[in-house]
Amino acid sequence: MNNSLVGALIWQELRSMKSKLLFFSLFLLVFSCRPPEPQPPVKGDLEDIPYAPTAYHLQLPEGFPPMDIPADNPLTEEGIDLGRHLFYDPILSLDSTVSCSTCHLQEGAFTDNKAVSDGVMGLQGTRSAMAIMNLGFVTAGLFWDGRSPSLEDQALQPVTNPVEMRNDWATVEQRLRRHSDYPAMFRKAFGISDSGEISKELVVKAIAQFERTLLTFNSKFDKKFLYNDPTVEFTDSEYRGFEMFFDFPGSALPDAQCFHCHNAPLFGNNDFFNNGIEEVATLDDFPDLGRGEITGKTFDNGKFRAPTLRNLVFTAPYMHDGRFETLEEVIDQYSDHVHFADNLDENLSFPINLSESQKQDLINFLYTLTDSSLVLDERFSNPFE
Amino acid sequence: MKKKSFFFALFALAALSSCNKEGKGTVVLNFKALYDGSPLVMMEPYAYNDTLDVFFSGFNFYVSNIRLIKEDGEPVELTDIDFVDFDDMDNLSLAQQGFTLSFPDLPSGKYKAVQIGIGVPMMLNETRASDYPSGHPLAKDSHYWDAWESYIFSMTSGKIDANGDGVFDDGAVLYHCGSDEVYRSKELTYAFTLDKKGTAVIPLKVDLHHCFKEGDGYIDVIAHPATHTIDNLTWAMKFMDNMIQDFGID
Numbered sequence: 001m002n003n004s005l006v007g008a009l010i011w012q013e014l015r016s017m018k019s020k021l022l023f024f025s026l027f028l029l030v031f032s033c034r035p036p037e038p039q040p041p042v043k044g045d046l047e048d049i050p051y052a053p054t055a056y057h058l059q060l061p062e063g064f065p066p067m068d069i070p071a072d073n074p075l076t077e078e079g080i081d082l083g084r085h086l087f088y089d090p091i092l093s094l095d096s097t098v099s100c101s102t103c104h105l106q107e108g109a110f111t112d113n114k115a116v117s118d119g120v121m122g123l124q125g126t127r128s129a130m131a132i133m134n135l136g137f138v139t140a141g142l143f144w145d146g147r148s149p150s151l152e153d154q155a156l157q158p159v160t161n162p163v164e165m166r167n168d169w170a171t172v173e174q175r176l177r178r179h180s181d182y183p184a185m186f187r188k189a190f191g192i193s194d195s196g197e198i199s200k201e202l203v204v205k206a207i208a209q210f211e212r213t214l215l216t217f218n219s220k221f222d223k224k225f226l227y228n229d230p231t232v233e234f235t236d237s238e239y240r241g242f243e244m245f246f247d248f249p250g251s252a253l254p255d256a257q258c259f260h261c262h263n264a265p266l267f268g269n270n271d272f273f274n275n276g277i278e279e280v281a282t283l284d285d286f287p288d289l290g291r292g293e294i295t296g297k298t299f300d301n302g303k304f305r306a307p308t309l310r311n312l313v314f315t316a317p318y319m320h321d322g323r324f325e326t327l328e329e330v331i332d333q334y335s336d337h338v339h340f341a342d343n344l345d346e347n348l349s350f351p352i353n354l355s356e357s358q359k360q361d362l363i364n365f366l367y368t369l370t371d372s373s374l375v376l377d378e379r380f381s382n383p384f385e
Numbered sequence: 386m387k388k389k390s391f392f393f394a395l396f397a398l399a400a401l402s403s404c405n406k407e408g409k410g411t412v413v414l415n416f417k418a419l420y421d422g423s424p425l426v427m428m429e430p431y432a433y434n435d436t437l438d439v440f441f442s443g444f445n446f447y448v449s450n451i452r453l454i455k456e457d458g459e460p461v462e463l464t465d466i467d468f469v470d471f472d473d474m475d476n477l478s479l480a481q482q483g484f485t486l487s488f489p490d491l492p493s494g495k496y497k498a499v500q501i502g503i504g505v506p507m508m509l510n511e512t513r514a515s516d517y518p519s520g521h522p523l524a525k526d527s528h529y530w531d532a533w534e535s536y537i538f539s540m541t542s543g544k545i546d547a548n549g550d551g552v553f554d555d556g557a558v559l560y561h562c563g564s565d566e567v568y569r570s571k572e573l574t575y576a577f578t579l580d581k582k583g584t585a586v587i588p589l590k591v592d593l594h595h596c597f598k599e600g601d602g603y604i605d606v607i608a609h610p611a612t613h614t615i616d617n618l619t620w621a622m623k624f625m626d627n628m629i630q631d632f633g634i635d
Contacts, residue, residue, distance in 0.1 A: 139519040246532040249615035346542040349557035
């Protein structure tokens with residue numbers, strides 16, 4: 001065997017060993033990068049943590065309706081605290097970048113001040129995020145189209161929505177079960193025995209509990225008309241707007257037709273309307289079918305929930321698609337530019353035709369529905385900051 | 386011995402309870418909305434008069450103080466308030482079925498009449514929608530008018546085609562009738578027997594076109610397209626007078 005042949009054989013052997021080493025190293029590397037296999041939850045791993053939930057009693061002012069609270073999800077301080085954490089935690093989304101609070105910011109009265117909302121990976125939705133306040137009083141379907149019968153059901157949907165959080169509930173449940181803090185919080189809120197019992201049902205119950213506490217009833221309007229505070233006075237302009245808003249009998253001012261869909265004290269209602277903002281040739285031509293997509297009835301096409309008008313100063317832009325940036329545009333629309341359709345709400349079938357000063361009076365009245373305590377209340381703020 | 390007494394008591398209670406149930410029956414009030422004698426279908430065009438066509442998108446009203454009168458004159462209370470809603474009756478089948486209110490556990494026997502009010506009685510009209518939990522008929526905030534401090538007793542909505550082009554964009558009909566002045570009530574003669582464990586259906590009807598009667602014709606809804614009652618009490622009272630007059634056994 002000549003030297004060159006020996007050398008070649010040695011080299012080949014070395015190359016082969018090198019390959020094996022390389023392969024082995026790569027194998028180790030890949031193996032070490034894989035997430036650890038989920039450990040089956042230890043039965044009863046939370047039982048040492050005390051479960052003694054503290055009942056939470058909503059303080060509702062006189063003049064507000066009683067709130068429906070599901071018998072299987074009573075409010076507790078621990079449940080509300082857990083819900084608050086989950087509301088602000090992006091752990092629910094696919095890439096841990098989007099939380100409920102991404103589209104429902106406290107400083108925006110729990111909306112995001114965008115025409116349509118952002119989801120994961122820069123994706124955009126098709127509707128404006130609804131402001132979350134006094135939602136516990138909504139009894140006929142949540143979302144703009146009313147597709148969700150309860151706050152608990154509503155909270156299920158964004159997690160799996162392909163544009164919003166784009167996640168799946170099994171992943172979310174697994175993340176929460178492995179989390180350093182959440183298992184104990186779920187134990188304290190719901191009395192589960194082990195972290196394996198953390199479920200989507202409990203997640204949405206907690207979020208719904210937190211949302212039921214997001215109340216606003218401390219506006220100038222409330223102080224004057226609900227609490228009869230003698231120190232609160234309306235300006236002449238606010239009072240004129242008030243008369244037009246509610247169509248006071250005997251008033252010489254025009255009926256602005258507002259209260260039919262935005263009645264006090266909630267200033268929204270549990271129904272769906274075509275408010276004439278869309279010009280369509282037929283009822284099939286609405287770019288967003290709204291309620292019609294849920295009921296399958298053509299006559300419901302283009303109808304949307306009448307949202308609350310409270311805190312409008314914080315919640316621009318307006319309408320289901322955020323098409324109006326200012327209240328002036330909104331009032332102009334209702335006063336002068338309502339579009340006919342067979343299902344246009346009849347209250348808007350008569351021209352309102354407000355003068356410029358009357359429009360301003362109406363806006364000034366709407367500003368009396370502002371309650372800045374909602375956007376400042378620390379109980380509603382991000383607990384991670 | 387204690388055990389025996391317990392079982393005896395349980396048996397007696399069950400027997401008593403079943404006796405009570407056997408003496409009871411269910412009464413169903415079946416309301417039908419008509420238009421010139423035919424079932425009223427929402428969003429279907431109808432001739433209003435010689436020149437106008439109309440379709441309705443909503444027709445609903447409160448009913449109250451409903452009592453059955455037994456043959457011997459004794460009243461049996463059904464409810465102090467409820468709500469009749471035809472808004473979703475957008476096809477003939479639904480319109481033919483009508484809207485039902487069911488009252489179980491009523492004494493069996495012979496009855497001769499039913500008393501009913503249309504609207505919200507004065508005592509209840511002093512309350513407001515926010516006083517009630519959701520699901521209660523009076524919790525409807527869309528049917529409470531703050532400025533009048535009254536419920537809207539009946540709400541009728543529709544649109545008008547005045548030029549015959551088939552497009553109903555020539556006006557709207559919007560009759561919101563409320564306030565104590567427009568509350569109406571009536572006793573209807575209707576003899577029936579409610580059997581033990583049985584169900585008796587009382588067929589009731591109201592013709593919406595007849596609610597708009599005025600003289601030999603119908604209210605001029607171009608000149609008077611809407612009433613919000615207080616500012617237009619004449620037409621609200623006219624509508625409610627017509628309604629109670631037409632209201633009857635089907």
